[in-house]
Amino acid sequence: RAKERGKNNYQMFTPAMQAKTNLRMEMERALRQALERDEFVVHYQAKVETVSGRVVGMEALARWQSPGKGLVMPGQFIPVAEESGLITAIGKVILRQACRQASRWQTMTGRDLRLAVNVSAKQLYQPEFVETVETILRETGLAPGLLELEVTESVVMHQDTAANRTLLELAALGVSLAIDDFGTGYSSLYYLKHFPIDTLKIDRGFVRDIGRDANDAAIVGAIVSLGHSLGLSVVAEGVETAEQLAYLRALGCDLCQGYYFSEPAPAEQFAELLPWP
Numbered sequence: 001r002a003k004e005r006g007k008n009n010y011q012m013f014t015p016a017m018q019a020k021t022n023l024r025m026e027m028e029r030a031l032r033q034a035l036e037r038d039e040f041v042v043h044y045q046a047k048v049e050t051v052s053g054r055v056v057g058m059e060a061l062a063r064w065q066s067p068g069k070g071l072v073m074p075g076q077f078i079p080v081a082e083e084s085g086l087i088t089a090i091g092k093v094i095l096r097q098a099c100r101q102a103s104r105w106q107t108m109t110g111r112d113l114r115l116a117v118n119v120s121a122k123q124l125y126q127p128e129f130v131e132t133v134e135t136i137l138r139e140t141g142l143a144p145g146l147l148e149l150e151v152t153e154s155v156v157m158h159q160d161t162a163a164n165r166t167l168l169e170l171a172a173l174g175v176s177l178a179i180d181d182f183g184t185g186y187s188s189l190y191y192l193k194h195f196p197i198d199t200l201k202i203d204r205g206f207v208r209d210i211g212r213d214a215n216d217a218a219i220v221g222a223i224v225s226l227g228h229s230l231g232l233s234v235v236a237e238g239v240e241t242a243e244q245l246a247y248l249r250a251l252g253c254d255l256c257q258g259y260y261f262s263e264p265a266p267a268e269q270f271a272e273l274l275p276w277p
């Protein structure tokens with residue numbers, strides 16, 4: 001029967017699949033060119049202290065400013081960048097640009113604003129990643145303690161020793177680690193005990209209906225308790241309304257991020273939100 005199924009289930013390489021492959025190859029070529037032409041830019045979104053409403057840091061979000069396509073969002077190019085391996089080069093450009101900007105802002109405002117940068121598994125687990133981070137911090141003058149890397153749960157689930165060593169080396173540098181989209185990935189909490197994690201970022205899926213759905217409120221409350229018992233800081237993402245903010249404040253969430261405070265914006269525009277001396 002298996003043989004029969006095998007025979008009947010072979011995949012035709014259809015015109016639709018061919019078209020998809022062509023699109024992907026075209027995107028990969030375009031990304032390579034975008035790298036050469038230095039078309040990647042960073043937008044910034046505020047991280048706000050829940051209790052005081054003060055801006056205490058920002059998340060760097062990659063955008064591709066394409067002459068032909070306009071501003072391309074990460075959802076449209078990060079997947080191809082990851083598959084093709086180009087993410088390591090793109091990620092480096094983003095990290096350098098963001099660290100340089102954060103270092104400038106720190107000098108200009110005199111405040112220790114924390115910078116969060118997203119990194120994918122492909123980047124984190126290349127052998128030279130720690131060295132890359134170290135070099136960029138040295139070149140830009142950003143204090144390691146002001147840099148936080150956001151990774152998803154699947155990233156820290158690589159339980160091999162090389163991966164673990166990378167995370168420990170980053171921690172030794174003084175760089176912090178946040179789990180992004182917490183609650184949506186592997187539900188094992190094993191890594192919370194075994195990896196040097198500093199921050200949990202509650203996925204916006206739990207924040208959206210927090211005022212209407214008792215389950216979401218319970219889940220957010222549980223994540224805050226869990227985080228705080230482990231000595232971690234807890235951030236809510238996707239905060240869009242005053243009502244959501246009120247719930248998050250009542251539940252003790254440390255930081256909030258979302259359109260309610262600010263949409264991701266280019267550096268010059270984001271700078272208007274900063275506490276100037």
Ligand code: C2E
Pocket residue numbers: 045060061062073074075078087091094118119120150180181204237238239240257258259260264
């Ligand atoms: P993420 O790290 O979870 O980033 C949060 C996303 O939610 C961002 O989308 C942000 O613009 C959006 N967002 C912020 N506040 C709100 C809100 O109040 N409501 C709603 N509905 N959305 C909000 P964006 O910029 O399109 O980025 C999407 C994802 O792409 C990121 O999710 C991250 O996983 C990835 N990404 C972005 N930049 C980079 C990068 O430099 N490197 C890597 N590896 N991945 C990146």
Ligand code: MG
Pocket residue numbers: 059118150180
């Ligand atoms: Mg993130």
Ligand code: MG
Pocket residue numbers: 180181201203237
């Ligand atoms: Mg997130």
Ligand code: MG
Pocket residue numbers: 181203204
């Ligand atoms: Mg997300």
